Amino acid sequence: MTGSVAVRLPRHETAMLGRLRCHRGITLHDAGESLWLRVDGEDDRRDRIILALPGDRFRVLPDGQLVRPHQLVPKGRIPEGPWHPLAEWMSVSLAPAGFAGELADRRKLTLVRGGTVRDATLLLTSVHAWRDYAASAPRVRLDPLVFAMNRSGDVIIKGSPLPPLVGTRYVERDGVAVEAGWTWEPALEPIVVAQAFGIEEGDLVLLTRDRGWQHLGAGDFVRATRQAARASFEVADAE
Incomplete structure:
Protein backbone atom coordinates (compact mmCIF):
# COMPACT_ATOMS: atom_id res chain seq x y z
CA MET A 1 0.00 0.00 0.00
CA THR A 2 1.22 3.45 -0.87
CA GLY A 3 0.26 6.19 1.57
CA SER A 4 -2.34 5.77 4.31
CA VAL A 5 -5.45 3.63 4.01
CA ALA A 6 -8.52 3.57 6.27
CA VAL A 7 -10.93 0.67 6.72
CA ARG A 8 -14.33 0.97 8.42
CA LEU A 9 -15.05 -2.50 9.79
CA PRO A 10 -18.44 -3.65 11.14
CA ARG A 11 -18.06 -4.49 14.81
CA HIS A 12 -19.37 -8.03 14.33
CA GLU A 13 -16.36 -8.72 12.08
CA THR A 14 -13.78 -7.98 14.80
CA ALA A 15 -12.53 -11.59 14.84
CA MET A 16 -10.67 -10.83 11.61
CA LEU A 17 -8.43 -8.40 13.48
CA GLY A 18 -6.54 -11.20 15.19
CA ARG A 19 -4.71 -11.90 11.93
CA LEU A 20 -3.27 -8.39 12.05
CA ARG A 21 -2.28 -8.35 15.69
CA CYS A 22 1.45 -8.78 15.11
CA HIS A 23 1.73 -6.35 12.22
CA ARG A 24 2.99 -2.82 12.63
CA GLY A 25 1.61 0.39 11.19
CA ILE A 26 -2.01 -0.20 12.21
CA THR A 27 -3.99 2.00 14.60
CA LEU A 28 -7.63 1.63 15.61
CA HIS A 29 -10.45 3.98 16.58
CA ASP A 30 -13.47 2.42 18.32
CA ALA A 31 -16.59 4.16 17.00
CA GLY A 32 -19.13 1.90 18.69
CA GLU A 33 -20.98 -0.02 15.97
CA SER A 34 -17.94 0.15 13.72
CA LEU A 35 -14.17 0.07 14.10
CA TRP A 36 -11.83 2.26 12.08
CA LEU A 37 -8.39 1.04 11.07
CA ARG A 38 -5.68 3.33 9.78
CA VAL A 39 -2.88 1.55 7.95
CA ASP A 40 0.42 3.32 7.27
CA GLY A 41 3.53 2.20 5.42
CA GLU A 42 4.04 -0.88 3.25
CA ASP A 43 3.94 -4.54 4.26
CA ASP A 44 2.90 -6.98 1.53
CA ARG A 45 1.63 -9.76 3.80
CA ARG A 46 -0.23 -7.33 6.06
CA ASP A 47 -1.74 -5.53 3.09
CA ARG A 48 -3.09 -8.77 1.59
CA ILE A 49 -4.94 -9.42 4.86
CA ILE A 50 -6.27 -5.86 4.83
CA LEU A 51 -7.65 -6.38 1.32
CA ALA A 52 -9.57 -9.46 2.53
CA LEU A 53 -11.32 -7.58 5.33
CA PRO A 54 -15.02 -6.82 4.94
CA GLY A 55 -16.09 -3.20 5.24
CA ASP A 56 -15.44 0.13 3.53
CA ARG A 57 -11.98 1.17 2.34
CA PHE A 58 -10.64 4.66 1.77
CA ARG A 59 -7.45 6.40 0.76
CA VAL A 60 -6.49 8.97 3.40
CA LEU A 61 -5.35 12.34 2.10
CA PRO A 62 -2.74 14.37 4.05
CA ASP A 63 -5.50 16.63 5.43
CA GLY A 64 -7.57 13.66 6.68
CA GLN A 65 -10.14 13.60 3.89
CA LEU A 66 -11.25 10.18 2.63
CA VAL A 67 -11.43 9.00 -0.97
CA ARG A 68 -13.13 5.74 -1.94
CA PRO A 69 -11.40 3.32 -4.34
CA HIS A 70 -11.60 4.31 -8.02
CA GLN A 71 -12.91 7.76 -7.13
CA LEU A 72 -11.23 11.16 -7.18
CA VAL A 73 -13.53 13.35 -5.09
CA PRO A 74 -13.07 13.13 -1.29
CA LYS A 75 -16.10 12.19 0.78
CA GLY A 76 -15.91 12.58 4.54
CA ARG A 77 -12.97 12.70 6.91
CA ILE A 78 -11.21 10.16 9.03
CA PRO A 79 -12.39 10.28 12.69
CA GLU A 80 -10.30 12.43 15.00
CA GLY A 81 -9.84 9.62 17.48
CA PRO A 82 -8.69 8.59 19.97
CA TRP A 83 -6.52 6.15 18.02
CA HIS A 84 -4.66 3.24 19.62
CA PRO A 85 -2.11 0.74 18.29
CA LEU A 86 -4.08 -2.32 17.21
CA ALA A 87 -2.18 -4.77 19.44
CA GLU A 88 -2.73 -2.53 22.46
CA TRP A 89 -6.47 -2.24 21.83
CA MET A 90 -6.84 -5.98 21.28
CA SER A 91 -5.00 -6.85 24.49
CA VAL A 92 -7.87 -5.39 26.51
CA SER A 93 -10.80 -5.74 24.10
CA LEU A 94 -10.64 -9.00 22.16
CA ALA A 95 -9.90 -12.69 22.47
CA PRO A 96 -7.51 -14.19 19.89
CA ALA A 97 -8.87 -14.56 16.37
CA GLY A 98 -9.93 -17.80 14.72
CA PHE A 99 -11.79 -20.41 16.73
CA ALA A 100 -12.78 -18.59 19.90
CA GLY A 101 -12.22 -20.58 23.08
CA GLU A 102 -10.02 -23.54 23.81
CA LEU A 103 -10.69 -27.26 23.81
CA ALA A 104 -12.07 -28.27 27.18
CA ASP A 105 -13.15 -31.52 28.82
CA ARG A 106 -16.90 -31.96 29.34
CA ARG A 107 -17.74 -35.13 31.28
CA LYS A 108 -21.50 -34.71 31.50
CA LEU A 109 -22.07 -35.22 27.77
Whole structure:
Protein backbone atom coordinates (compact mmCIF):
# COMPACT_ATOMS: atom_id res chain seq x y z
CA MET A 1 0.00 0.00 0.00
CA THR A 2 1.22 3.45 -0.87
CA GLY A 3 0.26 6.19 1.57
CA SER A 4 -2.34 5.77 4.31
CA VAL A 5 -5.45 3.63 4.01
CA ALA A 6 -8.52 3.57 6.27
CA VAL A 7 -10.93 0.67 6.72
CA ARG A 8 -14.33 0.97 8.42
CA LEU A 9 -15.05 -2.50 9.79
CA PRO A 10 -18.44 -3.65 11.14
CA ARG A 11 -18.06 -4.49 14.81
CA HIS A 12 -19.37 -8.03 14.33
CA GLU A 13 -16.36 -8.72 12.08
CA THR A 14 -13.78 -7.98 14.80
CA ALA A 15 -12.53 -11.59 14.84
CA MET A 16 -10.67 -10.83 11.61
CA LEU A 17 -8.43 -8.40 13.48
CA GLY A 18 -6.54 -11.20 15.19
CA ARG A 19 -4.71 -11.90 11.93
CA LEU A 20 -3.27 -8.39 12.05
CA ARG A 21 -2.28 -8.35 15.69
CA CYS A 22 1.45 -8.78 15.11
CA HIS A 23 1.73 -6.35 12.22
CA ARG A 24 2.99 -2.82 12.63
CA GLY A 25 1.61 0.39 11.19
CA ILE A 26 -2.01 -0.20 12.21
CA THR A 27 -3.99 2.00 14.60
CA LEU A 28 -7.63 1.63 15.61
CA HIS A 29 -10.45 3.98 16.58
CA ASP A 30 -13.47 2.42 18.32
CA ALA A 31 -16.59 4.16 17.00
CA GLY A 32 -19.13 1.90 18.69
CA GLU A 33 -20.98 -0.02 15.97
CA SER A 34 -17.94 0.15 13.72
CA LEU A 35 -14.17 0.07 14.10
CA TRP A 36 -11.83 2.26 12.08
CA LEU A 37 -8.39 1.04 11.07
CA ARG A 38 -5.68 3.33 9.78
CA VAL A 39 -2.88 1.55 7.95
CA ASP A 40 0.42 3.32 7.27
CA GLY A 41 3.53 2.20 5.42
CA GLU A 42 4.04 -0.88 3.25
CA ASP A 43 3.94 -4.54 4.26
CA ASP A 44 2.90 -6.98 1.53
CA ARG A 45 1.63 -9.76 3.80
CA ARG A 46 -0.23 -7.33 6.06
CA ASP A 47 -1.74 -5.53 3.09
CA ARG A 48 -3.09 -8.77 1.59
CA ILE A 49 -4.94 -9.42 4.86
CA ILE A 50 -6.27 -5.86 4.83
CA LEU A 51 -7.65 -6.38 1.32
CA ALA A 52 -9.57 -9.46 2.53
CA LEU A 53 -11.32 -7.58 5.33
CA PRO A 54 -15.02 -6.82 4.94
CA GLY A 55 -16.09 -3.20 5.24
CA ASP A 56 -15.44 0.13 3.53
CA ARG A 57 -11.98 1.17 2.34
CA PHE A 58 -10.64 4.66 1.77
CA ARG A 59 -7.45 6.40 0.76
CA VAL A 60 -6.49 8.97 3.40
CA LEU A 61 -5.35 12.34 2.10
CA PRO A 62 -2.74 14.37 4.05
CA ASP A 63 -5.50 16.63 5.43
CA GLY A 64 -7.57 13.66 6.68
CA GLN A 65 -10.14 13.60 3.89
CA LEU A 66 -11.25 10.18 2.63
CA VAL A 67 -11.43 9.00 -0.97
CA ARG A 68 -13.13 5.74 -1.94
CA PRO A 69 -11.40 3.32 -4.34
CA HIS A 70 -11.60 4.31 -8.02
CA GLN A 71 -12.91 7.76 -7.13
CA LEU A 72 -11.23 11.16 -7.18
CA VAL A 73 -13.53 13.35 -5.09
CA PRO A 74 -13.07 13.13 -1.29
CA LYS A 75 -16.10 12.19 0.78
CA GLY A 76 -15.91 12.58 4.54
CA ARG A 77 -12.97 12.70 6.91
CA ILE A 78 -11.21 10.16 9.03
CA PRO A 79 -12.39 10.28 12.69
CA GLU A 80 -10.30 12.43 15.00
CA GLY A 81 -9.84 9.62 17.48
CA PRO A 82 -8.69 8.59 19.97
CA TRP A 83 -6.52 6.15 18.02
CA HIS A 84 -4.66 3.24 19.62
CA PRO A 85 -2.11 0.74 18.29
CA LEU A 86 -4.08 -2.32 17.21
CA ALA A 87 -2.18 -4.77 19.44
CA GLU A 88 -2.73 -2.53 22.46
CA TRP A 89 -6.47 -2.24 21.83
CA MET A 90 -6.84 -5.98 21.28
CA SER A 91 -5.00 -6.85 24.49
CA VAL A 92 -7.87 -5.39 26.51
CA SER A 93 -10.80 -5.74 24.10
CA LEU A 94 -10.64 -9.00 22.16
CA ALA A 95 -9.90 -12.69 22.47
CA PRO A 96 -7.51 -14.19 19.89
CA ALA A 97 -8.87 -14.56 16.37
CA GLY A 98 -9.93 -17.80 14.72
CA PHE A 99 -11.79 -20.41 16.73
CA ALA A 100 -12.78 -18.59 19.90
CA GLY A 101 -12.22 -20.58 23.08
CA GLU A 102 -10.02 -23.54 23.81
CA LEU A 103 -10.69 -27.26 23.81
CA ALA A 104 -12.07 -28.27 27.18
CA ASP A 105 -13.15 -31.52 28.82
CA ARG A 106 -16.90 -31.96 29.34
CA ARG A 107 -17.74 -35.13 31.28
CA LYS A 108 -21.50 -34.71 31.50
CA LEU A 109 -22.07 -35.22 27.77
CA THR A 110 -21.02 -38.30 25.82
CA LEU A 111 -21.20 -38.59 22.04
CA VAL A 112 -22.69 -41.80 20.67
CA ARG A 113 -23.65 -43.01 17.23
CA GLY A 114 -27.24 -42.33 16.27
CA GLY A 115 -29.66 -39.45 16.14
CA THR A 116 -32.04 -38.21 13.47
CA VAL A 117 -30.60 -38.11 9.96
CA ARG A 118 -30.07 -34.47 8.98
CA ASP A 119 -28.16 -32.65 6.28
CA ALA A 120 -24.73 -31.44 7.35
CA THR A 121 -24.25 -27.66 7.27
CA LEU A 122 -20.69 -27.51 8.65
CA LEU A 123 -17.44 -28.88 7.25
CA LEU A 124 -14.09 -29.08 9.05
CA THR A 125 -11.26 -29.25 6.51
CA SER A 126 -7.71 -28.02 5.93
CA VAL A 127 -6.92 -24.45 4.94
CA HIS A 128 -4.98 -25.81 1.93
CA ALA A 129 -8.03 -27.67 0.59
CA TRP A 130 -10.23 -24.64 1.21
CA ARG A 131 -7.82 -22.26 -0.52
CA ASP A 132 -7.59 -24.47 -3.61
CA TYR A 133 -11.36 -24.90 -3.80
CA ALA A 134 -12.14 -21.21 -3.38
CA ALA A 135 -9.57 -20.26 -6.04
CA SER A 136 -11.56 -22.02 -8.77
CA ALA A 137 -15.13 -22.26 -7.43
CA PRO A 138 -17.72 -20.05 -9.13
CA ARG A 139 -19.07 -17.21 -7.04
CA VAL A 140 -22.51 -18.84 -6.87
CA ARG A 141 -20.94 -21.68 -4.83
CA LEU A 142 -19.10 -19.34 -2.46
CA ASP A 143 -21.88 -16.83 -1.79
CA PRO A 144 -23.91 -19.12 0.57
CA LEU A 145 -20.83 -19.89 2.68
CA VAL A 146 -18.97 -18.35 5.61
CA PHE A 147 -15.86 -19.72 7.29
CA ALA A 148 -13.58 -19.42 10.32
CA MET A 149 -9.97 -20.52 10.72
CA ASN A 150 -7.74 -21.54 13.61
CA ARG A 151 -3.97 -21.38 13.91
CA SER A 152 -3.60 -25.14 13.44
CA GLY A 153 -4.54 -24.81 9.80
CA ASP A 154 -8.12 -26.00 10.14
CA VAL A 155 -11.11 -24.29 8.57
CA ILE A 156 -14.76 -24.68 9.54
CA ILE A 157 -17.06 -23.88 6.62
CA LYS A 158 -20.72 -23.13 7.28
CA GLY A 159 -23.57 -23.05 4.78
CA SER A 160 -25.41 -25.07 2.18
CA PRO A 161 -24.51 -26.66 -0.12
CA LEU A 162 -21.14 -27.46 1.42
CA PRO A 163 -18.15 -27.81 -0.92
CA PRO A 164 -17.14 -31.36 -1.97
CA LEU A 165 -13.96 -31.43 0.09
CA VAL A 166 -12.37 -34.10 2.27
CA GLY A 167 -13.05 -33.40 5.92
CA THR A 168 -15.48 -33.94 8.78
CA ARG A 169 -19.11 -32.91 8.35
CA TYR A 170 -21.22 -31.67 11.23
CA VAL A 171 -24.92 -31.24 11.87
CA GLU A 172 -26.01 -28.15 13.80
CA ARG A 173 -29.16 -27.64 15.88
CA ASP A 174 -29.86 -24.48 17.86
CA GLY A 175 -26.19 -23.56 18.00
CA VAL A 176 -24.87 -27.04 18.92
CA ALA A 177 -23.00 -29.07 16.29
CA VAL A 178 -21.94 -32.74 16.31
CA GLU A 179 -20.36 -34.94 13.67
CA ALA A 180 -22.91 -36.30 11.20
CA GLY A 181 -24.20 -39.69 12.38
CA TRP A 182 -23.57 -38.89 16.04
CA THR A 183 -25.60 -37.45 18.90
CA TRP A 184 -25.14 -36.81 22.61
CA GLU A 185 -26.26 -38.51 25.82
CA PRO A 186 -28.13 -37.75 27.96
CA ALA A 187 -30.66 -36.79 25.27
CA LEU A 188 -31.09 -33.15 26.23
CA GLU A 189 -32.68 -30.55 23.98
CA PRO A 190 -30.07 -28.61 21.98
CA ILE A 191 -31.01 -25.34 23.63
CA VAL A 192 -30.29 -26.88 27.05
CA VAL A 193 -26.86 -27.98 25.85
CA ALA A 194 -26.22 -24.53 24.39
CA GLN A 195 -27.12 -22.88 27.69
CA ALA A 196 -24.82 -25.27 29.56
CA PHE A 197 -21.92 -24.07 27.42
CA GLY A 198 -22.91 -20.45 27.89
CA ILE A 199 -23.12 -19.56 24.22
CA GLU A 200 -25.06 -16.56 23.00
CA GLU A 201 -27.50 -16.30 20.12
CA GLY A 202 -25.66 -16.64 16.82
CA ASP A 203 -22.72 -18.50 18.41
CA LEU A 204 -21.84 -22.12 17.77
CA VAL A 205 -20.41 -24.85 19.98
CA LEU A 206 -18.73 -27.72 18.12
CA LEU A 207 -18.68 -30.96 20.14
CA THR A 208 -15.92 -33.46 19.38
CA ARG A 209 -15.73 -37.19 20.04
CA ASP A 210 -12.90 -36.79 22.55
CA ARG A 211 -15.33 -34.85 24.79
CA GLY A 212 -13.74 -31.59 23.82
CA TRP A 213 -15.47 -28.58 22.34
CA GLN A 214 -14.86 -25.47 20.28
CA HIS A 215 -16.83 -22.26 20.84
CA LEU A 216 -17.19 -20.12 17.73
CA GLY A 217 -18.65 -16.65 18.07
CA ALA A 218 -20.83 -15.24 15.33
CA GLY A 219 -18.07 -12.75 14.60
CA ASP A 220 -15.48 -15.49 14.04
CA PHE A 221 -16.99 -16.24 10.63
CA VAL A 222 -16.24 -14.23 7.52
CA ARG A 223 -17.82 -14.29 4.10
CA ALA A 224 -16.42 -16.86 1.70
CA THR A 225 -14.51 -15.07 -1.04
CA ARG A 226 -11.40 -15.96 -2.98
CA GLN A 227 -9.51 -13.11 -1.35
CA ALA A 228 -10.51 -14.14 2.17
CA ALA A 229 -9.61 -17.81 1.57
CA ARG A 230 -6.25 -16.84 0.08
CA ALA A 231 -5.49 -14.49 2.97
CA SER A 232 -6.33 -17.21 5.50
CA PHE A 233 -3.93 -19.61 3.79
CA GLU A 234 -1.15 -17.03 3.79
CA VAL A 235 -1.65 -16.33 7.49
CA ALA A 236 -1.66 -20.05 8.38
CA ASP A 237 1.37 -20.70 6.19
CA ALA A 238 3.32 -17.93 7.91
CA GLU A 239 2.63 -19.12 11.47
